[in-house]
Amino acid sequence: MVELFELEPEEVTAEANLFEDLDLDSIDAVDLVVFLQNKTDTNFEAEMFKSVRTVQDVVDAVVKLEAESSEIA
Structure with missing residues (x-):
């Protein structure tokens, strides 16, 4: 997210709101x-x-999708 959206690394925390923060x-x-x-x-x-x-x-969401994907395969 730092590179994709040119954010500062310290901004990207687990609790950071994508839209507000x-x-x-x-x-x-x-x-x-x-x-x-x-x-x-x-x-x-x-x-x-x-x-x-x-x-x-x-x-x-990504972890859940990856888990579902590997269950199907």
Whole structure:
């Protein structure tokens, strides 16, 4: 996230709110989803990311998707 959104490393904490603390907007959110899809080779459903608000929420969503993906394989 530091490189993708040109943030300071100390700003990106687990409890940081993506929109309020990190000043991301809806286009940034789409960029983040696309970036994560490319990095994980997983297709994310938009529904899963509607409730994502913090950096920790992003981590939890990716971990959950990775776990579901490996169960299917």
